[in-house]
Amino acid sequence: MLKRWLAVPALMMTFGGVALGADCPALLEGQLPKLRAKESIDLCQRFAGKPLVIVNTASFCGFAPQFKGLEALYQRYKGAGLEVIGVPSDDFKQEAKTEEETAKVCYVNYGVTFTMTDPQKVRGKEAVHLFQVLAQQTGAPKWNFYKYVVDRQGKVIANFSSLTKPDDPDLIKAVEQALASKP
Incomplete structure (x- = not known):
């Protein structure tokens, strides 16, 4: 009898995991390594059901000052x-050669507190899954600091x-539309 009772929670956890997986949008399947950390980010677990701004960045791009605007956008709407x-x-x-240098640009130079991953491929067949799905939905990034809401x-x-800055009225309108969307 005890074995049967122990099997029920294990069975519930198994089916619970399947149910969670079914609720995860294709965009968020998989993991990405976090910048300058030993941990990976389970995209589904961390971001499912949340409105997102996803942006491909580059440390030495002329658009790198947009990190400040992206941080301001995050601070304004994270609540x-x-x-x-x-x-x-x-x-x-236009990306730094080392993760340390990338981290310095993001965290020290621009004070970024939003989630940053290790450098990844964002275009073509070798692009990470996240950007493959973004490309399927709308198109691949045409340059650094291409933003998806x-x-x-x-x-x-x-x-x-x-060219669209993070405080652009059209981008803000899209963010507010994403915030208003139903989970």
Whole structure:
């Protein structure tokens, strides 16, 4: 009898995991290593059901000062549930050569507190899954600091070029639309 009672919680955990997996949008499947940390970010566990701004970054790009604007955007809306995910990439040949240097640019030079990953591929067949799905939904980033606003269901509701600053009224409108979306 005791064995049967022990099996029930194990069975519930198994099916519970399946249910959680089914609720995860394709965009958030998988993990990415966190910048200058030994941990990986389970994208589904950390971001499912949350409105997102996802941006590919580069430390030595002329648009790098947008880190300040992205941080301000994050601070303005994080209390409402917004998450910002920065994904450094050398796809356009403007990323630092080491993670330490990337981290210094993000954390020290610009005071970034939103989630940053280790440098990743964001274009083409070798792009990480997150950017493959973004490309399927709207298109691959055309340059560094390309911004995607994603609703709570994991669907891109707007994307913006590198020229669009984080405080642009159209980007703010998209963020507020993502915040208003139903989980």
